Amino acid sequence: MTKEDRFEHILTKLSVNQRVHFEELAVELNVSEDTIRRDIDILGKNGLLVKVRRGGIIPAINPLSFQERASLFPEGKERIAFKVQPHLSEAKTVFMDGGTTILAIAAAIPINAELRIITNNMALPAVLHEHEQVEIISLGGNYNRNTRTTTGAQTCLEACKYVADLYLMGACGIDHALGVTAQVAEDGEVKRAFLASSRKTIAVVTQEKIGRIDFFKVANLDAIDTIVTDLPSDDFRLNAYRFAGREIL
Template identity: 40%
Template sequence: MKKELRFSHILAQLEKEKSVTFASLSLELNVSEDTIRRDIDELANLGLLAKIRGGAMPRSAHPLTFKDRIGYLSEDKERMALKAIRLLRNGMTVFMDSGTSVYTLVSLLPVAIELRVITNNAALIPLLGQYANIETQILGGKYNKEREILTGLLAVKAVEQFRADLFFMGVCSIDLQAGITATHQPEAELKRAMAAASLQVIALSDASKLGTQDPFAVCRLAEVSHIITERNADDARFEPYQKAGVRFL
């Protein structure tokens, strides 16, 4: 079983129970207790649980409570977020835009991670504010109340002042020929600016969006470093994209 699936199972069990044990998880997941110990260690380092003798329990001391973290997140988006977190290193400058996948990623960031996050996503502000070592830069622009984002020329010009290590892009549609496209023109323009100002572009998208198109072009797939979905990288539906050089995590 893939690590992300084990992580999701462990977190789901902790949502239902006050604690879990290495032995019970080993039986449920059909892996060794040593594997479970390593998983628990990694989840503890991410701030998602607390280690106890023989197992783990929810970590209520985390700045975002366990209930808050799990209650609004689907397992698929958790799986994507855990993959994305592996790409982060302390000291990075990161663009993050709109979308529930990006929101989930922020919700599951390691407790003590040190980042500069630049975003147009107003919904992220309360979450980012919970992390002591994250510097948050909010882009200006026209505020969309319904989508809780800022867009427009002011936001695009602000992006041009930065150079980011990574851009975690929430994705509307992905197509082998059309590349990544967006539903709204102002969002497409801002995504293009963020991509141009980043060393790596990481597209966060559930697999159902593959083979779909929207009216406004964002970027070609050749400009994307990785696509992160909820599925394993060897999923058969990715094969045409992989043959074209697209990398999945």
């Protein structure tokens, strides 16, 4: 049985019984209790259950099923998450907006990290549920069920109350001439508010969004300090972005 099959069995049993036990799972899956403990650790760190003595329990809020989460974090987003971690270790207060790349970054944060995260991403708290030293400030506003984010005037006003050391911007599109753009105006307005209140901004961009131009202008490229992609840093597709001392990762 593969690790993914074990995860599926554990989460299915959890959804029925609200609780799972190491010993029972080890017998059912014909593996050692140490293997089950490691599986429970992984699921717990990703917000899919809460680890307790001798097992795990269902979290109060679990907006993402395992199948959804597995599809959200393919290899490219995991590469971006790995590249971003050193920058997170240097920050105390961080803005993080919406998108599955941002969730992948959050899932890779070490369990003992000490951070304050300010976000309009309502899926983020579940991912960071086990990170006891991560303070999460969720911004109010109009909730969008499709993107699981809050937007609107209230979100932007609340964001302006803070100053962040770092803003991790999930970019819908980035172009060397026209800068960062967004598909939805309300989302773009929140990005502008985060950008205005941040000391440093990192745009995280999967390769299919490089060269893409959406209708709402968020910022020129000179407002971005670092661009992190899932491409090798020397990839030719990034050549047009290498100017003005901007970091490319």
